[in-house]
Amino acid sequence: MSWEPIDCHAHTVFSDGELTPEALIAAVRARGVRPSIADHASRDVSSALKTVDAVRDYLAAVSALPVGRGAEFCWHDSLWRELPATLLSQFTHRVGSLHAIALADGSWVHMFQRHLPDGLTPDVYMEAHVATLEAFAREMPVDILAHPTLLPLSYRTLPIEELWTEAREARAVAALAAAGIAFEISNRYRPHPRFVARAHAAGVRLALGSDGHTAEQVGDLAFPLATARAAGAADAALYDPFVHGSRAA
Numbered sequence: 001m002s003w004e005p006i007d008c009h010a011h012t013v014f015s016d017g018e019l020t021p022e023a024l025i026a027a028v029r030a031r032g033v034r035p036s037i038a039d040h041a042s043r044d045v046s047s048a049l050k051t052v053d054a055v056r057d058y059l060a061a062v063s064a065l066p067v068g069r070g071a072e073f074c075w076h077d078s079l080w081r082e083l084p085a086t087l088l089s090q091f092t093h094r095v096g097s098l099h100a101i102a103l104a105d106g107s108w109v110h111m112f113q114r115h116l117p118d119g120l121t122p123d124v125y126m127e128a129h130v131a132t133l134e135a136f137a138r139e140m141p142v143d144i145l146a147h148p149t150l151l152p153l154s155y156r157t158l159p160i161e162e163l164w165t166e167a168r169e170a171r172a173v174a175a176l177a178a179a180g181i182a183f184e185i186s187n188r189y190r191p192h193p194r195f196v197a198r199a200h201a202a203g204v205r206l207a208l209g210s211d212g213h214t215a216e217q218v219g220d221l222a223f224p225l226a227t228a229r230a231a232g233a234a235d236a237a238l239y240d241p242f243v244h245g246s247r248a249a
């Protein structure tokens with residue numbers, strides 16, 4: 001059979017997605033893409049798996065289906081630290097997200113908060129962002145960093161290549177390379193080509209993710225796949241939990 005991409009990051013009704021797992025599988029397959037489910041497992045996402053028992057029930061339900069078994073964990077939330085090894089080993093892959101960034105004073109900036117603290121500049125924020133990413137890479141046993149260029153709402157209109165300076169990109173890529181964590185090319189929060197090319201050149205594996213929540217979004221990997229190919233990555237080298245396994249298993 002010819003190579004088919006796998007969508008490593010998509011949501012169902014187990015968290016904030018619109019589709020049942022069965023409907024997600026059908027929608028993704030219809031695009032010629034292999035499905036996996038990566039619902040939110042975090043106490044800090046309003047619609048999510050919030051307890052160890054909820055994660056156990058989710059894994060039991062998803063394991064009965066022909067689909068990759070992932071989850072998207074918030075770095076800043078503690079739920080991922082509480083999961084026993086018997087549950088962790090049941091995931092085909094795990095996705096880690098920086099949905100909040102630690103500032104130097106220990107407070108957190110959330111990606112979806114409306115107003116940022118007074119006096120916080122983009123440069124100060126970005127230094128904290130990269131430092132948080134480095135701590136995440138050192139400590140969190142995940143296979144993929146979700147949407148590496150996700151930023152707070154009020155910075156999303158700024159030029160992303162200017163916030164992500166080349167020096168900051170280099171630090172992020174070095175941290176991911178040292179940890180063996182893949183760089184997600186998200187269809188929802190799209191990275192710029194320079195960052196993707198830098199990750200690939202440093203030996204960081206690239207992963208494809210729709211971050212889809214609806215039938216129109218799940219399995220849509222056209223942009224991520226084109227971006228990976230433009231960066232020089234071979235299709236077979238793109239992260240596939242069924243080929244490359246999970247570093248966290």
Ligand SMILES: [Zn+2]
Pocket residue numbers: 072097099146147
């Ligand atoms: Zn996310």
Ligand SMILES: [Zn+2]
Pocket residue numbers: 009011072146211
């Ligand atoms: Zn997501």
